[in-house]
Amino acid sequence: MAAETADFSAEGLEQQVRALAEQGGGKLIDYAQPIRVALTGTTASPPIFPVLVLLGREAVLARLDGALGAR
Numbered sequence: 001m002a003a004e005t006a007d008f009s010a011e012g013l014e015q016q017v018r019a020l021a022e023q024g025g026g027k028l029i030d031y032a033q034p035i036r037v038a039l040t041g042t043t044a045s046p047p048i049f050p051v052l053v054l055l056g057r058e059a060v061l062a063r064l065d066g067a068l069g070a071r
Helices: 009-023 028-040 048-057 057-069
Strands: none
Touching: 009 028, 009 048, 028 048, 028 057, 048 057
């Protein structure tokens, strides 16, 4: 998602996650909450899509890779 997108805005990222959720038959929260935990280490944070933008593409990808590797 984040690695391939040219639109790394909060709105663009939210649209992409919503599309993934729809394709997977889930809800936005099913995707956003694990992303939130991977990036912030907690289930409570400011809105996740602006957090993605503030952290920046490289930090987001590094944290998501780290979380996926920790499985």
